[in-house]
Amino acid sequence: MATIKDVARLANVSVSTVSRAINHSGYVAKDVYDRVLAAMRELNYQPNAVARGLVSRKTGSIGLIIPDVANPFFSDIARGVEDEAIANGYTVILCNTDWNLQREQMYVRLMQGKWVEGIVLVGSRTPEQELAALLNGLPIVLADRKPNLLKSAVWSDNEVGAYLATQHLMDVGCRKIAHIAGPEDSPSATARRMGFRRAIEEQVGVYGTIAQGNFRFDGGYDAAMKLFTADDPPEGIFAANDMMAVAVIQAANRLGIRIPRDVRLVGYDNISMSEYVYPSITTVEQRGYDMGREASKLLLALLEQRMDAVLTKELEPTLLIRQSTQTENA
């Protein structure tokens, strides 16, 4: 690949002139400018971002550390992050952690070494103190996690979303409601569990129970099986995410239990699948794409020192009512 020197030689000027021409910084005569441009074109010159980064200390890239891009909720976020980044001239480095704390740390260090200008950290479970220590001042925006110590984040209120979901099950007449929870160490799962509890406790005459899941299909399936075969099966199930809600449907099919007739079901996330399964799943919309987009926007604002920028953004969870909670005669 051609360097700035090659261009300078061909255009018969010094490298500094070429640099000025490229960056529109400082003076450069019209005819000289044209000559430089022609040379650039002829050599198919592309400025070297690495060398640029070294001197300017700006690499034009940000790190995206995410549990798993293959997970539909996260891949929406990833897309949002990249869209906003590229629109502002930034490039995104993708890192998958599988929620593994070691990998998360490894990636943070790696990103430091690569001189990313900032990080969007999605769905992290690392304690914020540790994070802050690790970061060493590197700008970061948390996504899908409500911050305590850290100042910038985009999240939606899982507690409220879960409350809405549970409330809706009560509205359609459920008295015995089960929650299939997410992993214990997940802040989102914890918040949803709390929202569920609050809804249950606010309403007299409604009974709640919690079955442990893991946000994955298998965990949801096992939990649903246990619930359905218990002495006193629930009339409504609130699954902590759509993936597990889909599993509930499969378990119900297996046992000949019909949804929503025999049991009503609510999920969480609104992954596209939830709309297309049968019955379609009533769920709490998370707007992953927007979350990613906002996180990215926020990080860029941070980088460009626009201190007027808001540092946190809470997205409203909204309930989407579909077939899985339809009442016969409504």
Added chain:
Amino acid sequence: MATIKDVARLANVSVSTVSRAINHSGYVAKDVYDRVLAAMRELNYQPNAVARGLVSRKTGSIGLIIPDVANPFFSDIARGVEDEAIANGYTVILCNTDWNLQREQMYVRLMQGKWVEGIVLVGSRTPEQELAALLNGLPIVLADRKPNLLKSAVWSDNEVGAYLATQHLMDVGCRKIAHIAGPEDSPSATARRMGFRRAIEEQVGVYGTIAQGNFRFDGGYDAAMKLFTADDPPEGIFAANDMMAVAVIQAANRLGIRIPRDVRLVGYDNISMSEYVYPSITTVEQRGYDMGREASKLLLALLEQRMDAVLTKELEPTLLIRQSTQTENA
């Protein structure tokens, strides 16, 4: 952040010694090594990959140019690419093109500037000549596309996969078979269309028709609606991908047509959704994760000049039979 100079000063040695210690290149006395290590630790030193890249001309990153990470098939590929890359010390830059040729070009140039060591290009529709010209020698591996001019690629034979799918529909007794095709400018879609045609033409007494889709839900839905409301509706439908197959199910539900009783359905890709919808969809497995993984592995082999490495890999498509083609009395 601390630099190599800081470490050198603290350890009372020269920068070159520190460099040698870090990279285990050249001689360095045991006690000196320990001193350097201690200094590194104390300063929380992290080698600067940018500076390193400048001198070594190796950035340790590869570009992943992909139509859309939010699309489940591609997000699987992305995950595979990243897994293999990070396992070998490489980092992945994510680029979404939405199949837009301009964006693809833009990203290729951007990646050149960033000095990525190579590119995994997924599902591209740019003519290979143009690509080769654009690349200017930058190593590349095509994924999900059979190469002509370019030497390295990972793909699965879509023609064969489509043939299998169509054959299966005939096996379960369909005589009038419709294919909902993908976009005309997609090589995969074209290959699938050809496989469909071949299967139909090889069998006397079987009638085929093609409806235009676009690989998206909406296109599949519209096409299915047209097929179902035509004078002579099909007995079997082969949708060019699972997303459109899901749409076919929705359209059928809407019209009170039952699958597989009234019409049998086969999809393509085996995205996770296809297993969880009702009825579950018979489909052709693509193994996106493996494809990504292989593509990455191949690119790295290329970069490391392991010329013994195979340059192309064709993955066998396999048929997964599920409910959507179940015969009543089988």
Added chain:
DNA sequence: TTGTACGCGTTATCAC
């Protein structure tokens, strides 16, 4: 076994 000096491609600060 260790240190000096140069270069990687670019930008910024100066003289001219």
Added chain:
DNA sequence: GTGATAACGCGTACAA
């Protein structure tokens, strides 16, 4: 307006 020149942080001949 333009051109040397010194950084940026690191790897590596080469000399010591």
